[in-house]
Amino acid sequence: MDLSYPPEAEAFRVEIRTWLEENLPAGWFDEGFSQTPEEKQAFNEAWPAKLYGGGWICAAWPKEYGGKGLTTMENVVLAEEFARAKAPLRADFFGDTLVGPTILQHGTEEQKKEFLPKIMKGEMAWCQGFSEPDSGSDLASLKTTAVLDGDEWVINGQKVWTTQAQFADYCFLLARTDPDVKKQAGISYLLVPMKQDGIEVRGIVQPDGTAEFNEVFFTDARCPAENVVGGVNGGWKVANSTLSHERGMSATTGYRRFEQEYDLMVAAAQANGKIDDPVIRQGLTRYYTKVQILKINGLRSLTQTVQGTKDLGVVSLGLTNKMFWSEMHRDAMELALDIFGAASMLVDTAPASGSWPAVMRGEGRPTYQPSGMMSAFFFSRSETIWGGTAEIQRNIVGEKFLGLPREPKVEPPKK
The missing domain is CATH 1.10.540.10 (Acyl-CoA dehydrogenase/oxidase, N-terminal domain)
Structure with missing residues (x-):
């Protein structure tokens, strides 16, 4: 560096x-x-x-x-x-961090003038329509279709885990527009209006009673023909740009929320005597070490960006960092429960939230309102899944950067 x-x-x-x-x-x-x-x-x-x-x-x-x-x-x-x-x-995370930069990179001038000012002013809320019930990690196998009918696309299919879909004005959606080519080559990236009769949003209720995630059903939904980003059948490349924004972390700030949680965990362990437990001390040391590795990797990546140079290790950081911090945080939240004890899971004896995020947003009042720390624990279980599962990231790193053989494909049974 x-x-x-x-x-x-x-x-x-x-x-x-x-x-x-x-x-x-x-x-x-x-x-x-x-x-x-x-x-x-x-x-x-x-x-x-x-x-x-x-x-x-x-x-x-x-x-x-x-x-x-x-x-x-x-x-x-x-x-x-x-x-x-x-x-x-x-x-708006989906607007200013995901679809906005994607439109900047791949959109037409008309799309930039239409959507970017509204994203900046907070006048347009967005959701992401990528995952499907049978197409999550293998996103290229998606089945939602878009067929051109005059000056509109007609969309049919289902998306799942669509965060904040119930509040969104638009969805940046992947749909199959050519079924007769290689699966990655027949996908388009569409900007679809959500407030129309052909779209149904069903909340997926979480254990705390909130419904931040949704299923979204498209039945002859309509989208203007000009709302294709990156050209017809160019959606796979555009989607990877969006995913790179989602997986990205600010190099010199991404680690800080983990440091704040570490400080809270140390203070709690000192207060209740758990700091004398060698297993707890080892867990805290491991967490601190990994946070520093995350910080160093971020600085390393930033150095390469500023200098305009790349090496294989830095190129792979975008994939490995997300896998690294999500698994690190999942383990840290389990350690936090060990430190705070079983009482931390109860509403009336839970620790103060400190720097931990508030209860996840959802529609309606939660039937069970966990503390900020428990919300972080619940959410950490999903962090190894969204934005690319840890298992898939390992496959990509192993095949592309370590030269390992590709994972064998299992053929479906013949009928």
């Missing part, structure tokens, strides 16, 4: 820090600062407009599309300062 922050990036850091100090609620940076549920709700409702007014949403986008045109290091500094302040930066 050979990484330095240029003077202009450090000057930009001062600008961001000043803006945050002037726009976050009074007392935000004070030790022990807290908000009532009503204050949190009011902050969450007002904050996206403040972000947009400050120009921080999608600030790395080119100026002609509403961004600030930040350099790589300026974008790193932006992420660092928001992480330092523990201030939310994203307005």
Whole structure:
């Protein structure tokens, strides 16, 4: 690693820090600062407009599309300062982090002018229509179809695990538009309006009573012909661009949430005496070590990006990092339960949430409302699955970067 922050990036850091100090609620940076549920709700409702007014949403986008045109290091500094302040930066993960950059990279000028301003202003909510009941890890086997009918695509099929579909205005969807070619070659990437009669959204209720995930059924749903991103049958390449955005982590900030959890776990172990247990100490040491590895790998990848150089190890980091941190976090949350004990699973004796995320959003009031730490434990079980399962990532790394034989394909039984 050979990484330095240029003077202009450090000057930009001062600008961001000043803006945050002037726009976050009074007392935000004070030790022990807290908000009532009503204050949190009011902050969450007002904050996206403040972000947009400050120009921080999608600030790395080119100026002609509403961004600030930040350099790589300026974008790193932006992420660092928001992480330092523990201030939310994203307005809509699916819009500004996944489909927005994808449209920037592969979309037509008409698509950029139509969708990007609305994404930046928070006027358009999105969901992702990739996985299907029988096409998750093997995404190229998807069966949802889109057939051109005049100036519209007619879509039929089913998607699953579609987060926030019940609130979305649009879905960036993969559909088979040519069944007669190699399966990866016959897929298109469509921007589909969700508010229409041909789309049914059914919530998948989680153990805590929320329904963030959904099944989505398309029955002769309609989509404008011009809403294809990357050309007809070019969807596989475009989808991989989207997945690279989903799997990406900010190089110098991604590890910080894990460090915060580590600090909470150490403090709890010291308070209840579990720190004297050698198994607990070993688990904490292992977690700390892996967080530092994640940090170093992020800096290594950033160095290569800034210098415009690549080596095989860095190219594979995009695949291995997601697998690494998701399995690391799953194990860490099991360790957290060991530290806090069985009482941590009860509503009235659960530990304070600290830096752990709040209860996952869902439709309706949860029948069981876990603590922030328990929400993190529940969610960690899914982190090795979404964005590419750990098993599939191992296959790709083994075959593409280690030169191992391809996994044998099992032929379906003949009828």
